[in-house]
Every structure is written in C-alpha cells, then in structure tokens.
Amino acid sequence: MKLGLLVSLYRNEPLDEVLSKIKEKGIEMIEIAAGGYGGNDHCNPAELLADEEKFLEFSHIIDKHGLKISAFSVHGNPVHPNKEIAKKFDEDYRNCVLLAERMGVDTLTLFSGCPGGSPEDKTPNWATCAWPDDFLAVLDYQWNEVLIPYWKEAGAFAVAHGVKKLAFEMHPGFCVYNPETLLKLRAAVGPVIGCNFDPSHIVWQGMDPVAAIRELEGAIYHCHAKDTKVDKYNTAKNGVLDTKHYSDELHRAWVFRSVGYGNDMTYWRDMISNLRLTGYDYVMSIEHEDSVMSIDEGFDKAVYFLKQAIIKEEKPTSMAWA
Secondary structure: OEEEEEHHHHHHOOOHHHHHHHHHHHOOEEEEEEEEEEOOOOOHHHHHHHHHHHHHHHHHHHHHHHOOOEEEEEEEOOOOOOOOHHHHHHHHHHHHHHHHHHHOEEEEEEEEOOOOOOOOOOOOOOOOOOOOOHHHHHHHHHHHHHHHHHHHHHHHEEEEEOOEEEEEOOOOOOOOHHHHHHHHHHHHHHHOEEEEEOOHHHOOOOHHHHHHHHOOOOEEEEEOEEEEEHHHHHHHHOOOOOOOOOOOOOOOOOOOOOOOOOOHHHHHHHHHHHHHHOOOEHHHHHHEOOOOOOHHHHHHHHHHHHHHHHOOOOOOOOOOOO
C-alpha cells in the first residue's frame, strides 16, 4: 500500500514546489484536483488538452519527482437541477476523463451528485426519509430518471477512454452516501462504479468503517486518509446531523481532524488490515481538512501516523511458520 496526498491541500503553491516538498516527507502517489468543487489550481484539463506545450510541462513536473498519479479528483454535481451548473460539472468530468486517458490514469475520484426532487426544482434535494411519501417519490425520480441514466452514459464514456474506475466518495448531501447506495448504483451501472473510501464520512454517520469495508469488498478503488472526531456531549444533545459552520468546532457534533486525532492507532490499523483482507492494496491518500491545526502541521502529523499504520510490503504468499 502506498502513501498518497490530495495535493490541492497546497493549492496556493506552484505544483513543482509542492511535489518537491511532499516527496521529501515520503509521499509516493498524488491525487490531483482537476475540476469540480476542488478547483483546478494545479491541473486544468481543458487547458492541458488544448495546449501541447503546457501538457508536456505538466507531465514533466510529475515525472521528474518520481511520483505516480493515484487518481484525478473531479468532485462535482453533474446532475445538479440547475442546467448551467450541471453542464459545467459535466464538462469538468469529461475533460478529466480525456486527460486521464492521455496520461494513462485509470481512476477518478468524484461524487455521485444529487438532483432536485422534481424536474421543476432549482436546487438539489437530499432525501433521507421514507415518510412523508413525498420523499419516496423524490428518490424514485432522482435514481430512475436522472442518476442511473446519467451514470450509465457517463460510465460508458469513461470506459471507452480507458478510465475503468469511477471511485465515488460516499458523502452526505449526495445520492451515494453509504455502502448501500454505492452498491445500488454499481448494480445499475456496472463495475466501472466503485468507491473512494473516506472513513471520515463513515464515522460521523455512525457506521463502523470495518463493517463498511467488508460490505464493499471488491468495490473499493481508492482511499482517503481523513479522520473525524465525534463530540459525545454535543451528539448526546442533538445527534450527528449538524448544520453549524465547520469553524464552530466547540459546538458541533463532529469535526474533521487529521489522521489520529479522531480515532487511535488501533482503529486505523484495523481499517487498513481489513482493506488488505478484502483485496484493496493501492493507496491511502491524505485529505487534510482539519480546522484545528495548520496545513503543514496537520499534514506532517498525518504522514507520521500513517507510516506506522500502513502495511507496505506485498501480502505474503505463505505463512512464515508454515
């Protein structure tokens, strides 16, 4: 398993300088934001596809540092009910697929998206209740008339251009937010749909990451290394659904933390061991969204922690004592 980083953490610094800095820390693979909510500060696929000189410069920067791209990140909402917003996210997605093809990268990390509750809606509608019955009608519309048809076509487009793995991050606010919804879309579209397993979203929804990993056996294509600290006192009062701003850490039910500051080493070692046991042995890509510590400190602590937790060598073909 390799140690990786979503490099948009350092979006305000030149890519060449960023890669030099993180390589010294022991990063082996990079996940590059290439559109969607994560922006395209280091990588603008439309620009790189249109300008050969810029494409070669981009490729050279990555090659000279000896780093491999684990995935391009294009986390957007291409099924947004606002047609102009959806069109922009869809364009980001398709340009990212074409750039991945050009660079020999077969994995994208992304969101499923969330449509409106009806063709007349202007904003996304995340339905999580079975009653009143309006919500079941919303879900039927979203899945059968929008989400599945879109990803059947978009998934076929990806496969046709050599992108075999669309790794959806299971994130509340989007139609795919847990193993059940991920596997539902995968069953409808095919094995091009898989998971970008981010335990931070699993933890605050009250799931057990190991149980989720086992449920997703064979469908995990990429992993984020990000932690969540659940505040037992605030959760005891109001539950885990929380719309307070992320900067209000003291009063929120949960906050994103650097790896090891939400859950301990045993917790993470169990997750990583179960990833290997279920067949995943690719990358743990650090995503830093800790508002309690600085970018550099959070990144350094995550690297130090994960170096102790990741299983580096290939799984043995036989037991040492056998």
